[in-house]
Amino acid sequence: MTPLHIFISSVQKEFARERVTLKDYLQSDPLLRRFFDVFLFEDVPAKDQRADQLYLEEVRRCDIYLGLFGNEYGREDAEGISPTHNEFTEASHRGKHRLIFVKGADDSKKHLKMQSLIRSADDQLVRRRFNTSAELITALYASLIQYLVERELIRSGPFDATFCRNASLDDLSQERVSRFVRQARRARGFPLPEGAEPIEVLTHLNLLDKKRPTHAAVLLFGKQPQRFMISSEVKCAHFHGVEIAKPIPSYQVYKGTVFDLVDQAVDFVMSKINLWVGTREKGPQAPVKYEIPREVVAEAIVNAVAHRDYASKGSVQVMLFADRLEIWNPGTLPESLTLEKLRLPHGSVPANPLLTEPLYLTKYIERMGTGIRDMIRLCREAGLTEPEFSLTDGFVAVIRRLPPPVSRKTTREVTGEVTGEVRKLLLVCRGEMSRRQLQEALSLKGEENFRQLYLIPALLSELIEMTIPDKPNSRLQKYRLTPKGVIFLRKTDSGDKNGK
Structure with a gap:
């Protein structure tokens, strides 16, 4: 954001030490330096301009007038008014935010005109x-x-509940809100009807702050959430080894709503890990x-995306190695929980x-605190070791991989003409299947990801074909293996048998 300008007004000689101290403090404080810069006349180089004109120009430009009133009144102009008095008058006339600090408890020893200025300030504000x-x-x-809290420049409540600066209702997608209502009604019996207006849905979900979209509203339904929260993206990488090393074989940065981010990141992992195919006995x-x-x-x-710290500049990272899946998010545990708990x-x-x-309403998560224990149970049932969790500079979840059993056919990501994604598609394609059926067979949610990584490459390689090629967008469209695809699978079967 553009820094807010503070103009320090005082008799320079009397407050020489305080002026420098205040500037140094404001420039060194980790929080305040993010929001404010300071004008001191002492920092202005020599220039062909009257000093009083420069003072008043800076007062007009400032956001906050900071007045230090002491014993001295200052050098008076032809009308008997000091620079500090003129600056205070100009700030008052311009409607600037004024902060007045008076040095000392006894005003009787102050210059008479300074006493008058202090009384004038007392009549207008709290000093x-x-x-x-x-x-x-x-x-x-x-x-x-x-000042920052009143102007909502810093938050005093949860990040997701505070309004998203510079965002308006026009930055939210009505189609995404409608899609949510349909999904939530099917999943959890969401009470609002499918035709509910977006403003009604947002109000019901407490996603508005004084009729402005909150950070949560933008993350859930925004047209471009990363325009307002750039670090809300998810970075996914696949490494063939067990350490981070360049070049990275596969790297994607996903953007969109939290629903999009979860679907895309999950599909990325599923497209890279081994798929075991049994027999047709x-x-x-x-x-x-x-x-x-x-x-x-x-x-x-989904835990990483839902529970991360969105005020952080870090992004969720999903990294698949040869021996493990590692998911990092810039967050921590609540005070009531430990890694053991x-x-x-x-x-x-x-x-x-x-x-x-x-x-929760769309069944992406439960809200009973069972997610981690479900992961542990499912890993055990799959023959995997229990997931590992740690706190470093964020929260890390690690899921260890096992080598594929020798007795089963396994698809791995392969190089050359046919990718691992296409091979997986061919293995699940039986008879004529719709796009949705193919995605469900592969446990994939993201339609665009499925089209780009699976469907289109398989079509271009002539391994599958459309049942209605003249109407590619037909709602009745299905896909089936081509003779070339059948031959490829037979060769794959033969190669697997010979390799046993």
Whole structure:
């Protein structure tokens, strides 16, 4: 944001030490330096301009007038008015935010005109007194924090509940709100009808602050959420080894709503991990099984997206290595939880309650504090070691991978003409299947990701074909293996058998 300008007004000689002290403090404080810069006449280089004109120009330009009133009145002009008095008058006339600090408790020893200026200030605002620089700094800090809170430049409540600066209702997607209502009604019996107006839905979900969209509203339904919160994106990387190393074989940065982010990140992982294909002894459809259950991958990723610290500049990172899946988010545990307690029955303590409620209503998460224990149970059932959790510079979840059993066919990401994603698609394609059926067979949610990584490459390679090629967008469209695709699968089967 553009810094707010503070103009320090005083008799320079009398307050020489305080002026420098205040500037140094404001420039060094980790919070205040993010919002304010300071004007001191002492810092102005020599220039061909009258000093009084420069003073008043800076008063007009400032956001906050900071007056230090002491014993001295200052050099008077032809009309008997000092620079400090003129600056105060100009700030009052311009409607500037004024902070007045008077040094000392006894005004009887002050210049008569300074006494008059203090009385004038008393009639217009609340001023504070100080004796030492330390007292002045403490009082100024309190005043500036109050200023920031009143103007909603810093938050006093949860991040997801505060309004998103510069965002308006026009930045939210009505289509995404409508889609949410449909999904929430099917999943949890959401009470509002499908035709409910977006403003009614947002109000029901407590996603408005004085009729302005909150951060949660933008993250859930924004047209471009990363325009307002750039670090809300999710970064996904796949490494062939067990350490981070360049070049990265596959790297994606996903943007969109939290629903989009979860779907895309989960699909990224599912497209890279091993898919085990069983025999067709019990039916025409060969059973398929991912090495890491999709529910485990989804739970780890949705936890990272839902419970991260959105005020942080860091982004959620999903990294798949040869031996593990590692998910990092810039967040921490609530005070009531420890890493040990995560593995035991515990209540749900969401870091972003307004953000997690719609995720619950669409069955992306539960809100009973069972997610971690579900991950542990599912990993055990899949023959994996229990997930590992740690706190470093954020929260880290690690899911260990196991090598594929020798007795089963396994698809891995392959190089060359046919990618691992296309091969997985061919393995689940039986007869004529719709796009939705193919996605469900592969446990994938993101339609665009499925089209780009699976469907289109398979079509271009002539391994599958449309049942209605003249109407590619037909709602009745289905897909089936081509003779080339059948031959490819037979060769794959033969290669797997010969490799046993």
